[in-house]
Amino acid sequence: KAGKLxxxxxxxxxxxxxxxxxxxVAAIKQLDRSGLQGNREFLVExxxxxxxxxxxxxxxxxxxxxxxxxxxxxxYMPMGSLEDHLF
Numbered sequence: 001k002a003g004k005l006x007x008x009x010x011x012x013x014x015x016x017x018x019x020x021x022x023x024x025v026a027a028i029k030q031l032d033r034s035g036l037q038g039n040r041e042f043l044v045e046x047x048x049x050x051x052x053x054x055x056x057x058x059x060x061x062x063x064x065x066x067x068x069x070x071x072x073x074x075x076y077m078p079m080g081s082l083e084d085h086l087f
Contacts, residue, residue: 026061027077031070042070 031042042065049060049072064071079085 025076027058027074029072029074031072039065046072 046060046063046065053059058077059075060072061075062073064073
């Protein structure tokens, strides 16, 4: 089930099998460090996503800010993105 879901400007979204978390499958968004989003913007995004809880929003499971890596880990939604269903 692991693999790349999409690549957009400044980010790559992949699916991964997680063995150490209660959630078994997650979507991982890898941010491009050469993009426009800096460290501060990344941390604000993590803070906002961790505070938002709604049935229509995908939950943020975790994040990584180690060295040059900037990753956001979301619950995996098997039916695809909202964009896929709108267009």
